Amino acid sequence: xxxxxxxxxxxxxxxxxxxxxxxxxxxxxxxxxxxxxxxxxxxxxxxxxxxxxxxxxxxxxxxxxxxxxxxxxxxxxxxxxxxxxxxxxxxxxxxxxxxxxxxxxxxxxxxxxxxxxxxxxxxxxxxxxxxxxxxxxxxxxxxxxxxxxxxxxxxxxxxxxxxxxxxxxxxxxxxxxxxxxxxxxxxxxxxxxxxxxxxxxxxxxxxxxxxxxxxxxxxxxxxxxxxxxxxxxxxxxxxxxxxxxxxxxxxxxxxxxxxxxxxxxxxxxxxxxxxxxxxxxxxxxxxxxxxxxxxxxxxxxxxxxxxxxxxxxxxxxxxxxxxxxxxxxxxxxxxxxxxxxxxxxxxxxxxxxxxxxxxxxxxxxxxxxxxxxxxxxxxxxxxxxxxxxxxxxxxxxxxxxxxxxxxxxxxxxxxxxxxxxxxxxxxxxxxxxxxxxxxxxxxxxxxxxxxxxxxxxxxxxxxxxxxxxxxxxxxxxxxxxxxxxxxxxxxxxxxxxxxxxxxxxxxxxxxxxxxxxxxxxxxxxxxxxxxxxxxxxxxxxxxxxxxxxxxxxxxxxxxxxxxxxxxxxxxxxxxxxxxxxxxxxxxxx
Numbered sequence: 001x002x003x004x005x006x007x008x009x010x011x012x013x014x015x016x017x018x019x020x021x022x023x024x025x026x027x028x029x030x031x032x033x034x035x036x037x038x039x040x041x042x043x044x045x046x047x048x049x050x051x052x053x054x055x056x057x058x059x060x061x062x063x064x065x066x067x068x069x070x071x072x073x074x075x076x077x078x079x080x081x082x083x084x085x086x087x088x089x090x091x092x093x094x095x096x097x098x099x100x101x102x103x104x105x106x107x108x109x110x111x112x113x114x115x116x117x118x119x120x121x122x123x124x125x126x127x128x129x130x131x132x133x134x135x136x137x138x139x140x141x142x143x144x145x146x147x148x149x150x151x152x153x154x155x156x157x158x159x160x161x162x163x164x165x166x167x168x169x170x171x172x173x174x175x176x177x178x179x180x181x182x183x184x185x186x187x188x189x190x191x192x193x194x195x196x197x198x199x200x201x202x203x204x205x206x207x208x209x210x211x212x213x214x215x216x217x218x219x220x221x222x223x224x225x226x227x228x229x230x231x232x233x234x235x236x237x238x239x240x241x242x243x244x245x246x247x248x249x250x251x252x253x254x255x256x257x258x259x260x261x262x263x264x265x266x267x268x269x270x271x272x273x274x275x276x277x278x279x280x281x282x283x284x285x286x287x288x289x290x291x292x293x294x295x296x297x298x299x300x301x302x303x304x305x306x307x308x309x310x311x312x313x314x315x316x317x318x319x320x321x322x323x324x325x326x327x328x329x330x331x332x333x334x335x336x337x338x339x340x341x342x343x344x345x346x347x348x349x350x351x352x353x354x355x356x357x358x359x360x361x362x363x364x365x366x367x368x369x370x371x372x373x374x375x376x377x378x379x380x381x382x383x384x385x386x387x388x389x390x391x392x393x394x395x396x397x398x399x400x401x402x403x404x405x406x407x408x409x410x411x412x413x414x415x416x417x418x419x420x421x422x423x424x425x426x427x428x429x430x431x432x433x434x435x436x437x438x439x440x441x442x443x444x445x446x447x448x449x450x451x452x453x454x455x456x457x458x459x460x461x462x463x464x465x466x467x468x469x470x471x472x473x474x475x476x477x478x479x480x481x482x483x484x485x486x487x488x489x490x491x492x493x494x495x496x497x498x499x500x501x502x503x504x505x506x507x508x509x510x511x512x513x514x515x516x517x518x519x520x521x522x523x524x525x526x527x528x529x530x531x532x533x534x535x536x537x538x539x540x541x542x543x544x545x546x547x548x549x550x551x552x553x554x555x556x557x558x559x560x561x562x563x564x565x566x567x568x569x570x571x572x573x574x575x576x577x578x579x580x581x582x583x584x585x586x587x588x589x
Contacts, residue, residue, distance in 0.1 A: 036162070044153070051084075110135045215230055309335075443475055452506060490519040
């Protein structure tokens with residue numbers, strides 16, 4: 001993380017000062033400790049040498065009692081601890097402890113050195129005396145043989161206390177010096193950083209667009225020259241930004257008002273800019289798309305291929321692109337190269353027009369004409385064929401004539417049903433488009449009961465039980481005749497395809513801001529592949545079975561348009577072999 005110059009200079013000065021103080025203090029303390037330890041070592045060695053001369057005779061004669069007594073007397077006189085050991089490390093005498101209770105000292109560092117003919121020294125904690133002590137041992141030799149060792153010991157606690165006192169005085173003096181250094185460092189750091197801080201604040205104002213407040217020119221020559229340069233830069237920026245802003249506003253106003261999507265990419269196929277219409281086409285934020293590749297923005301190989309072709313062609317290209325994200329959309333796209341100031345290819349500009357609605361209307365019109373032609377042709381062909389048969393002589397056979405006329409009558413009824421449904425669908429669409437559907441607050445239960453009553457004959461004929469579940473107080477803004485017609489279509493389908501001696505459930509419930517009307521059958525259900533197109537005109541899951549049952553293929557399309565006329569929708573849930581549930585969603589009252 002970046003820091004202000006003041007907080008870079010000031011801590012640096014302090015750190016250097018503290019480092020010097022700590023180094024000097026540590027050096028003084030170490031030197032004093034070494035001096036005191038050196039003095040103490042010399043003192044212990046003198047005492048050990050004196051005792052060495054006194055213990056040679058008792059060691060040669062094996063006078064253990066004399067050695068123990070000698071250690072005690074010398075220890076009292078010298079105010080130090082005296083320990084006498086034989087070559088095996090066994091303690092023969094000690095001024096502060098009974099030798100019989102003491103461990104073998106052969107492994108003590110200072111004793112081990114002494115028994116090897118050297119002067120040994122160590123500083124460690126004494127469990128016997130419960131304090132830190134310095135130990136020094138010298139060998140006792142006679143006739144070239146080591147008879148044992150004499151160890152002297154003194155406490156080093158007084159040295160530690162002395163050093164602690166010196167350390168406190170050093171800390172106090174260092175603290176006073178550090179305070180003085182801090183004051184001086186702060187003053188110097190502020191003097192250096194203050195003009196630079198003023199320029200930083202001025203530059204920040206310039207970055208925010210506050211170009212009318214120049215930086216105060218003061219301080220050293222170098223600093224004042226920098227401030228003047230920044231002020232001049234601000235004046236030039238103000239002029240250029242004004243020009244650029246005006247041009248940008250004009251361009252953005254034009255692009256924003258365009259219905260077509262406009263997309264600009266560089267020669268590496270990265271997005272340079274796009275207007276709101278293009279952002280809506282790709283379903284993302286315009287700013288978030290800047291700098292991303294075209295595949296990251298659109299994830300469409302056709303569009304990426306069109307961009308590549310545009311970048312490599314000097315001609316204006318046109319093509320219709322299919323987008324699947326997740327619904328199919330058709331984009332009428334026009335692309336041309338984007339050139340730089342030197343005439344080189346800098347990228348490409350694409351203008352996209354969403355023609356999905358036009359394509360869908362064309363497809364719907366084409367499918368509708370084809371379906372109507374097909375639906376009308378079948379009964380007309382049948383009628384024509386039987387009339388020709390009658391004219392050919394079948395009319396002279398009364399039994400055949402009556403049978404043929406019955407078939408002709410059935411086909412005429414089917415033609416009548418198709419035409420009635422088409423007229424009904426046309427009226428509903430026209431009323432919905434002109435908002436001429438009159439909605440009033442009605443009790444839903446009454447509408448559902450009327451619809452079930454209208455289907456009672458077919459239900460009785462197929463022994464189907466229709467069960468209604470609806471709260472009498474449930475109300476919604478509806479057009480009662482249209483809603484009844486929609487429910488009749490759904491119940492009629494449920495009776496037809498639910499199977500004989502089955503059950504159909506009609507249920508109405510309130511769900512937050514909606515009223516849900518469900519019609520459930522227990523038939524063989526609908527394969528999921530048919531569900532997306534189920535509400536299209538003339539679409540049939542099983543054409544032969546639907547015609548046998550008297551369906552026109554327009555019933556569910558009528559239901560969908562009635563739901564839309566109420567400001568609602570219709571949906572279906574079904575699994576092959578498990579029945580179907582059709583749900584009308586209507587706004588609550």
